[in-house]
Amino acid sequence: xxxxxVLFVCMGNICRSPTAQGVFEKLVSDAALAERIIIxxxxxxxxxxxxxxxxxxxxxxxxxxxxxxxxxxxxVSAADFDEFDYILAxxxxxxxxxxxxxxxxxxxxxxMFLEFxxxxxxxxxxxxxxxxxxxxxxxxxxxxxxxxxxxxxxxxQHSL
Numbered sequence: 306x307x308x309x310x311v312l313f314v315c316m317g318n319i320c321r322s323p324t325a326q327g328v329f330e331k332l333v334s335d336a337a338l339a340e341r342i343i344i345x346x347x348x349x350x351x352x353x354x355x356x357x358x359x360x361x362x363x364x365x366x367x368x369x370x371x372x373x374x375x376x377x378x379x380x381v382s383a384a385d386f387d388e389f390d391y392i393l394a395x396x397x398x399x400x401x402x403x404x405x406x407x408x409x410x411x412x413x414x415x416x417m418f419l420e421f422x423x424x425x426x427x428x429x430x431x432x433x434x435x436x437x438x439x440x441x442x443x444x445x446x447x448x449x450x451x452x453x454x455x456x457x458x459x460x461x462q463h464s465l
Contacts, residue, residue: 309463310343311455312385313418314403315395318348318378321430321444322395323358325418327371328445329452336456341465345389347381349402354378359434365441369449386411391455393418396429421454422447 313325326346333342348354357363358373366373383406385392392415394400403415419427430447433440459465 306341307463308341308343309391309459309465310389311345311391311393311459312381312389313344313346313393313395314349314381314399315346315430316348316350316399316432317352317434318346318380319353319356319359320362320432320434320441321448322346322348323373323376323378324362324366324371324441324444325393325395325430325448325452326376327366327373328369328448329455331371332452332456336460338456338460338465341463342459346376347379347385349381349399351380354380361433361438361441362444365438365445369445381406383408386414390414391416391459393455396432418451418455419447420451421458422451423454425450 313322315321323346326344330344333339356378363373386408394403394417425447433444
């Protein structure tokens with residue numbers, strides 16, 4: 306059985322990308338596709354390697370029934386382009402960092418996550434780290450929207 310592997314990437318892997326991982330894991334589980342779609346997250350900078358997601362992200366996700374507690378930050382690597390089918394950047398800066406790691410022939414795997422959103426009209430998921438709790442709620446709204454579009458794309462492209 307073929308699996309599809311998805312990697313969400315932000316700067317430190319403690320706010321946006323773990324939130325996207327958690328939201329997408331729940332969506333995939335609810336669709337009974339957890340055995341077919343493998344999900345992970347990483348950061349372009351090693352600031353927080355080994356740390357759990359930001360407490361504010363964990364609390365905001367928890368209010369929506371999403372558990373981030375088992376995740377730990379890690380750094381993205383060039384090898385991720387060999388392993389994953391989708392590498393999704395949260396913003397233009399992370400996209401540029403990922404482009405520098407991307408091996409020739411793997412460019413099609415790299416996309417902006419909000420390309421899969423259908424309503425927001427935004428290109429980037431804003432970093433909520435230096436803001437208040439409402440920023441984490443807004444990030445969740447954007448991620449939920451894009452996650453639904455991503456799942457629809459994967460189901461169509463991979464006949465799931």
